[in-house]
Structure formats: C-alpha cells, structure tokens
Amino acid sequence: MNKGHSIETINFRSNCPIAKTLDFLGDKWSLLILRDIIFFGAKTYSDFAKSPERIPTNLLSQRLKKLVEGGLLEKKAYQNNPTRYEYLATDKCKTVKPVLLSMKKLGEAIF
Amino acid sequence: MNKGHSIETINFRSNCPIAKTLDFLGDKWSLLILRDIIFFGAKTYSDFAKSPERIPTNLLSQRLKKLVEGGLLEKKAYQNNPTRYEYLATDKCKTVKPVLLSMKKLGEAIF
Numbered sequence: 001m002n003k004g005h006s007i008e009t010i011n012f013r014s015n016c017p018i019a020k021t022l023d024f025l026g027d028k029w030s031l032l033i034l035r036d037i038i039f040f041g042a043k044t045y046s047d048f049a050k051s052p053e054r055i056p057t058n059l060l061s062q063r064l065k066k067l068v069e070g071g072l073l074e075k076k077a078y079q080n081n082p083t084r085y086e087y088l089a090t091d092k093c094k095t096v097k098p099v100l101l102s103m104k105k106l107g108e109a110i111f
Numbered sequence: 112m113n114k115g116h117s118i119e120t121i122n123f124r125s126n127c128p129i130a131k132t133l134d135f136l137g138d139k140w141s142l143l144i145l146r147d148i149i150f151f152g153a154k155t156y157s158d159f160a161k162s163p164e165r166i167p168t169n170l171l172s173q174r175l176k177k178l179v180e181g182g183l184l185e186k187k188a189y190q191n192n193p194t195r196y197e198y199l200a201t202d203k204c205k206t207v208k209p210v211l212l213s214m215k216k217l218g219e220a221i222f
Contacts, residue, residue: 013139014163017218018146018211024221026139028124035129052125070221095213095220100129102209107128109206110135110181 008069021099024070029055030063031103034072034089034096043086072096118180132210135181140166141174142214145183145200145207154197155189183207 010023025031036042036051048060055063064087067073072093078086121134136142147153147162159171166174175198178184183204189197 013165016143016146016163017215017222019143019164019218020222021214021218022139022142025217026137026142028133028137031133031137032127032130035127052127053130054124072221092221095217098213099210099217102206102213103132104128106136106206106210107130107132110183110203111123111128111131 024066027063029059030067031096031100033060033063033067034093035100037073037087037089038093038097038100043088044084118177135177138174140164140170141178142207142211144171144174144178145204146211148184148198148200149204149208149211154199155195 012023013019025034032051032053032055033042033048036048040047040051042048042051045057045060048055049057064073064075068075068087071090073087074090075085075087077083118135123134124130136145143162143164143166144153144159147159151158151162153159153162156168156171159166160168175184175186179186179198182201184198185201186196186198188194
C-alpha cells in the first residue's frame with residue numbers, strides 16, 4: 001500500500017490538530033466522499049460513482065478504507081451472495097459536518 | 112507553471128462549492144499557510160519558515176502566489192533595497208477561519 005493511503009502509514013508533520021486533519025483528509029477526494037455520505041445519503045460504490053466529480057474506483061476504495069480505519073466510517077455487509085457493503089457515518093464523523101459547511105461558505109465567497 | 116499551482120489553471124471538477132474549495136485549497140500546505148497568518152500573525156517568508164511542518168520554499172512561493180491570485184492574501188512591499196514583501200489576509204480570507212477552527216475540532220476528535 002502506498003504511503004498516506006492508510007492511517008497507520010501517515011507521517012504526521014506536527015502535533016497541530018489542523019495539520020493532522022490535513023495529513024489525514026487533505027486530499028481532493030476524502031472530504032467529497034464524506035460530503036456524499038453526510039449530505040446526500042450515499043452508502044454504496046454505485047452511490048459514490050453518481051457524483052459529478054467522478055472519483056476513480058481505485059482512489060474510492062483506498063479512501064474508504066482509510067476513512068474506516070480512521071473511525072469516521074463503518075463498513076457493513078448489507079447483502080450476501082455476492083456480499084455487498086455499505087459505508088455508514090460513525091458518531092466521530094459528525095465533527096466533519098462543520099468542516100464541510102464552512103468549506104461550502106468559503107467556496108461561495110471566493111468563486 | 113504546473114497545473115493546479117495557479118488559480119487560473121484549476122480544472123474545477125464540478126460546481127459544488129465544497130469541491131471547488133478543495134480544488135483550490137485541498138493540498139497539504141495552503142491551509143497551513145493561512146493558519147499561520149490568521150492565528151499566529153505570520154507575514155513574511157521567515158515567519159512561515161518557523162512553522163514546525165517546514166514547508167519547502169518552492170511550495171511556499173507557489174502557494175502564496177495562488178492565495179494572492181485567489182484574493183485571500185494581499186502582497187505588500189514593506190521594505191526597499193532589497194525589496195521585501197509581506198502577505199496580509201484580505202477581507203475574503205475571513206471565511207477561512209471557520210474552516211480552520213472546525214478542522215482543529217475534527218483533529219482533536221479523531222486523533
């Protein structure tokens with residue numbers, strides 16, 4: 001696995017909680033996956049695939065794995081034969097919502 | 112100039128203001144530079160160099176340029192012979208503070 005795609009392999013640059021958040025979530029996809037879960041009820045790969053930004057499948061799977069390891073998402077089988085999984089927000093994930101809402105306001109202010 | 116290092120060369124992935132914010136600021140350094148300006152009063156290259164994350168000088172100069180172009184920072188000469196510049200937060204930059212504060216809370220919750 002490539003460095004930075006798993007929470008265990010993150011080299012935190014400092015103890016600053018903002019820097020740590022960026023080390024963990026500061027890529028172009030993780031927060032969009034969480035946006036889709038928190039605001040649009042996305043749960044499955046096909047839900048995520050519907051988003052206009054079109055995340056590549058390999059990046060989606062890496063990011064979901066990392067978000068599960070980081071305790072922000074829970075992976076649950078919702079079907080057998082074949083087994084299919086859905087991704088649900090954990091309680092910890094609630095702290096992401098204010099980040100997304102403030103980013104929305106920022107985006108509306110600067111673009 | 113490399114793609115993504117200047118606001119004019121950003122290919123926005125969608126019209127979502129969260130995605131646009133990530134297209135513009137979703138790298139590991141831009142928000143740390145803004146953190147240093149907003150919370151720690153950093154203004155000059157040597158101020159930024161003092162931060163524990165040790166941003167490489169070439170990335171610092173690219174990111175500052177982009178933040179000026181995006182209207183979040185203003186570049187001002189504060190000395191002549193040799194000319195030295197400082198970077199000041201604009202009014203637009205105020206919308207970044209809630210993003211940083213919510214990222215701080217998120218970092219404290221998940222790490």
